[in-house]
Amino acid sequence: xxxxxxxxxxxxxxxxxxxxxxxxxxxxxxxxxxxxxxxxxxxxxxxxxxxxxxxxxxxxxxxxxxxxxxxxxxxxxxxxxxxxxxxxxxxxxxxxxxxxxxxxxxxxxxxxxxxxxxxxxxxxxxxxxxxxxxxxxxxxxxxxxxxxxxxxxxxxxxxxxxxxxxxxxxxxxxxxxxxxxxxxxxxxxxxxxxxxxxxxxxxxxxxxxxxxxxxxxxxxxxxxxxxxxxxxxxxxx
DNA sequence: TCCCTGCCATAGTGATTAGG
DNA sequence: CCTAATCACTATGGCAGGGA
Numbered sequence: 001x002x003x004x005x006x007x008x009x010x011x012x013x014x015x016x017x018x019x020x021x022x023x024x025x026x027x028x029x030x031x032x033x034x035x036x037x038x039x040x041x042x043x044x045x046x047x048x049x050x051x052x053x054x055x056x057x058x059x060x061x062x063x064x065x066x067x068x069x070x071x072x073x074x075x076x077x078x079x080x081x082x083x084x085x086x087x088x089x090x091x092x093x094x095x096x097x098x099x100x101x102x103x104x105x106x107x108x109x110x111x112x113x114x115x116x117x118x119x120x121x122x123x124x125x126x127x128x129x130x131x132x133x134x135x136x137x138x139x140x141x142x143x144x145x146x147x148x149x150x151x152x153x154x155x156x157x158x159x160x161x162x163x164x165x166x167x168x169x170x171x172x173x174x175x176x177x178x179x180x181x182x183x184x185x186x187x188x189x190x191x192x193x194x195x196x197x198x199x200x201x202x203x204x205x206x207x208x209x210x211x212x213x214x215x216x217x218x219x220x221x222x223x224x225x226x227x228x229x230x231x232x233x234x235x236x237x
Numbered sequence: 238t239c240c241c242t243g244c245c246a247t248a249g250t251g252a253t254t255a256g257g
Numbered sequence: 258c259c260t261a262a263t264c265a266c267t268a269t270g271g272c273a274g275g276g277a
Contacts, residue, residue, distance in 0.1 A: 042269070042270060
């Protein structure tokens with residue numbers, strides 16, 4: 001087996017997101033080949049098969065109804081295999097789905113920094129565009145308590161103002177998007193509100209159903225995918 | 238039914254080797 | 258030395274089979 005640059009980039013990415021489903025792999029494989037459209041499901045499965053054969057990735061189907069979950073093995077990245085039965089697994093798979101779509105848009109993906117102070121908040125990921133603009137990415141499939149939102153949005157506003165963060169983007173299911181949108185309306189100053197973008201991109205089971213692109217349309221930065229205004233349906237929920 | 242897998246044929250690419 | 262044939266891989270998609 002010949003390990004290509006893209007294979008290595010994929011393993012690096014899996015090292016960051018830990019888990020991904022086949023759909024996320026389709027986007028990540030495209031993004032790391034500088035392509036904007038996802039590769040076929042078949043292709044993603046075969047990529048997985050190719051790397052699984054030499055022990056660099058492993059996969060499982062925790063519930064047979066859903067697709068496979070793929071992760072990089074200890075041999076590949078020096079991290080132990082994830083526990084697929086934790087509560088947070090669904091969330092991690094969703095984060096990977098979002099992350100992979102950022103890759104396909106030419107962003108790179110990083111883990112957010114560890115909380116630096118009391119009341120600090122660590123986002124699910126940081127997407128960095130080609131010209132270095134950073135946006136915090138949150139994936140929320142269940143609403144948090146109001147009190148949590150107070151702390152979190154204070155932190156977002158701080159980071160927008162002080163840490164050079166361009167935008168904060170939430171990817172939610174529809175009910176959660178409404179709640180997050182309402183919180184953002186209340187807690188973020190009017191003239192900063194447009195820098196919090198909320199997309200209803202998942203169904204309640206955590207499957208991506210979003211309009212590919214909606215969440216990027218409000219982009220505050222011109223690159224890499226300059227697009228006009230945020231579509232209304234994603235806006236104030 | 239949905240989803241994954243194996244097997245198949247085909248095409249493109251880059252490296253290596255045989256022939257002139 | 259240059260070109261062409263060959264080889265090893267990867268990419269893509271069709272189709273049948275199998276499990277829950």
